[in-house]
Amino acid sequence: MPSKTGTGIRCSLTICLFGVSTLDVRMVYLYLDSFCLNPSCMSNSIFLPGVVGEVEDNKDECYIYTHMKFDIGYNGGHIVDVNMTTEGKTVLKRGAKIAFSYEVNWKPSTIKYEDRFDKYLDPNFFQHRIHWFSIFNSFMMVIFLVGLVSMILMRTLRKDYARYAKDEEMDDTSVRTSIRIEM
Numbered sequence: 001m002p003s004k005t006g007t008g009i010r011c012s013l014t015i016c017l018f019g020v021s022t023l024d025v026r027m028v029y030l031y032l033d034s035f036c037l038n039p040s041c042m043s044n045s046i047f048l049p050g051v052v053g054e055v056e057d058n059k060d061e062c063y064i065y066t067h068m069k070f071d072i073g074y075n076g077g078h079i080v081d082v083n084m085t086t087e088g089k090t091v092l093k094r095g096a097k098i099a100f101s102y103e104v105n106w107k108p109s110t111i112k113y114e115d116r117f118d119k120y121l122d123p124n125f126f127q128h129r130i131h132w133f134s135i136f137n138s139f140m141m142v143i144f145l146v147g148l149v150s151m152i153l154m155r156t157l158r159k160d161y162a163r164y165a166k167d168e169e170m171d172d173t174s175v176r177t178s179i180r181i182e183m
Contacts, residue, residue: 014097020062023092027053027062037072037082048084053092063089068102073109080109080116 015023025031032049053064067088073081090098111118 011100015092015094020092020094023052023062023064027051027055027064027092035068035084037070037079046079046082048082050084050086054089062092064092064098066090066098066100068100070102070104071107072104073107073111075109075111075113078113078116080111080113081119 031052033052035048035050037046037048050068051065053062055062065086065088067086069085069087071081071083071085072079088101090096
């Protein structure tokens with residue numbers, strides 16, 4: 001494995017107007033960049049999602065992260081764990097010269113290469129909280145809609161029943177009157 005720690009400057013960049021507008025959009029809509037560790041062998045590659053920067057609450061200023069810290073765990077000759085953190089918030093302005101840097105920390109790990117993805121299968125990794133208010137709200141909405149539909153149906157049936165009953169009475173009286181007249 002490489003040295004235990006390492007730091008360096010990746011690049012420096014002068015931000016133009018197009019760069020500011022492009023990065024602003026990516027930050028406002030919370031785009032994620034994908035970093036690839038070991039891109040030469042795609043079957044063993046590890047992809048790390050990372051945010052470009054953040055927008056303050058008042059949305060007047062955007063900040064870009066300029067330093068990335070990689071904590072890489074290895075077991076034997078294999079990488080089994082990677083954590084990436086972003087640091088160094090810098091205000092994003094037109095014409096600003098921004099230097100991007102990184103830091104790598106290599107740590108030995110006891111995780112076997114075959115078990116490297118088990119942490120993502122852990123049920124505690126995705127916390128499933130039950131949103132009781134949403135369930136109650138949905139239940140009340142269903143009850144309300146069933147009541148509304150049943151009320152409309154009852155009114156329609158009552159009017160139809162009254163109309164049919166009225167038609168039936170008229171049919172009976174017309175037959176009786178006609179019989180009385182003929183006799």
